[in-house]
Amino acid sequence: MNPIFTSVRVGRYALPNRLVMAPMTRSRAGFDGTPGELAMEYYAQRAELGLIVTEGTQPSDDGQGYLTTPGIYTPAHVAGWRKITSAVHDKGGHIFIQLMHAGRMSHPDNTPHHRQGVAPSAIAPGTAMFTATGMQDIPAPRALTTEEVRRTVADFRHAARSAIEAGADGIEIHGANAYLVQQFFAPSANTRTDEYGGSIENRARFAIEVATAIAEEIGADRTAIRLSPGTTMWGIDEGAEGADLYRHLVAELDNLGLAYMHIMHQGDEPLLANIRKLWHQPLILNRPGRPHDQIGVDVTSGLADLEAYGQMVLANPDFVVRLKANAAMNEADHNTFFGGTAQGYIDYPVLSARTDISS
Numbered sequence: 133m134n135p136i137f138t139s140v141r142v143g144r145y146a147l148p149n150r151l152v153m154a155p156m157t158r159s160r161a162g163f164d165g166t167p168g169e170l171a172m173e174y175y176a177q178r179a180e181l182g183l184i185v186t187e188g189t190q191p192s193d194d195g196q197g198y199l200t201t202p203g204i205y206t207p208a209h210v211a212g213w214r215k216i217t218s219a220v221h222d223k224g225g226h227i228f229i230q231l232m233h234a235g236r237m238s239h240p241d242n243t244p245h246h247r248q249g250v251a252p253s254a255i256a257p258g259t260a261m262f263t264a265t266g267m268q269d270i271p272a273p274r275a276l277t278t279e280e281v282r283r284t285v286a287d288f289r290h291a292a293r294s295a296i297e298a299g300a301d302g303i304e305i306h307g308a309n310a311y312l313v314q315q316f317f318a319p320s321a322n323t324r325t326d327e328y329g330g331s332i333e334n335r336a337r338f339a340i341e342v343a344t345a346i347a348e349e350i351g352a353d354r355t356a357i358r359l360s361p362g363t364t365m366w367g368i369d370e371g372a373e374g375a376d377l378y379r380h381l382v383a384e385l386d387n388l389g390l391a392y393m394h395i396m397h398q399g400d401e402p403l404l405a406n407i408r409k410l411w412h413q414p415l416i417l418n419r420p421g422r423p424h425d426q427i428g429v430d431v432t433s434g435l436a437d438l439e440a441y442g443q444m445v446l447a448n449p450d451f452v453v454r455l456k457a458n459a460a461m462n463e464a465d466h467n468t469f470f471g472g473t474a475q476g477y478i479d480y481p482v483l484s485a486r487t488d489i490s491s
């Protein structure tokens with residue numbers, strides 16, 4: 133049997149298999165950040181995976197980047213998420229809410245207060261973003277003061293507490309994909325001269341403080357982090373010291389005893405092997421574009437404890453059933469990734485009868 137179907141302990145939970153739904157923004161929340169009604173059905177359909185990691189969810193008004201992404205910091209957000217976590221739990225699933233602060237990847241037209249984005253330094257990412265009036269260049273952000281960096285850590289703490297109140301099994305800090313946490317890592321986005329910029333230790337400090345604060349607030353065994361070492365998109369350049377920064381960061385985070393680390397792999401295999409050695413808790417690996425016939429390879433080789441899949445899970449509500457049956461997967465429709473309603477969200481077909489199974 134493929135070891136991907138064996139149970140595994142993650143933090144305080146025993147998961148029935150090692151398949152993880154990767155976090156995916158779907159931009160179907162209300163303008164106040166309350167998750168939409170259809171999200172309940174969307175996540176519940178996928179509860180058979182060992183763990184669901186939700187779409188990126190902002191911890192504050194400042195943390196929002198894209199249109200109609202959900203938040204988790206007001207009573208309305210908590211009530212909205214509670215319906216989703218209950219629906220997933222009713223089907224025996226586990227769900228971690230991903231806390232995503234977009235930092236400079238934000239447009240004032242998309243946020244509730246319409247203010248300039250905030251970031252480690254006032255450096256624009258050099259790209260455009262979708263807004264209600266179409267694609268627009270992202271303006272330069274405002275640099276956070278040292279005091280505001282500390283307040284942002286407190287916002288993450290409050291959001292994590294709110295996620296637990298909403299019934300989430302834990303939270304995943306979004307430290308990947310060029311958003312706020314990774315902006316601190318990269319000298320191309322962080323030219324600060326206080327304790328959050330300059331040396332490797334200083335650039336890693338914000339991530340470590342966020343993880344420490346959340347672990348204190350909700351327990352390390354319900355706290356996790358996602359990283360994407362070596363990301364080059366949207367003006368992120370971690371420089372020649374990038375790998376050293378991650379070795380320092382992972383070793384420091386390891387001391388906290390978090391529930392898991394989630395790596396969105398960008399191709400540096402030696403660094404991935406280093407991380408595997410430095411990290412003593414469960415490791416989730418997401419290899420973008422991993423084909424169907426490779427599922428389970430990293431767990432089998434011992435490089436990862438769990439594997440995360442995005443688009444294949446988005447397009448296949450019965451992903452686990454199809455995998456066990458070695459059945460063909462539906463293709464994801466890119467046109468319905470962001471925004472819209474039920475179409476391309478909760479209506480992907482499931483295998484209806486044994487005759488659909490190809491082997």
Ligand SMILES: Cc1cc2nc3c(=O)[nH]c(=O)nc-3n(C[C@H](O)[C@H](O)[C@H](O)COP(=O)(O)O)c2cc1C
Pocket residue numbers: 154155156157158186187188230232306308309358396418419420421422440441442443444469470
């Ligand atoms: C529609 C869409 C939205 C995404 N949103 C997020 C997100 O909110 N947070 C995140 O960490 N990654 C996000 N990702 C990246 C996925 O988690 C995953 O790393 C990526 O899709 C590669 O894996 P895959 O080839 O299995 O899809 C998104 C990907 C897609 C396709």
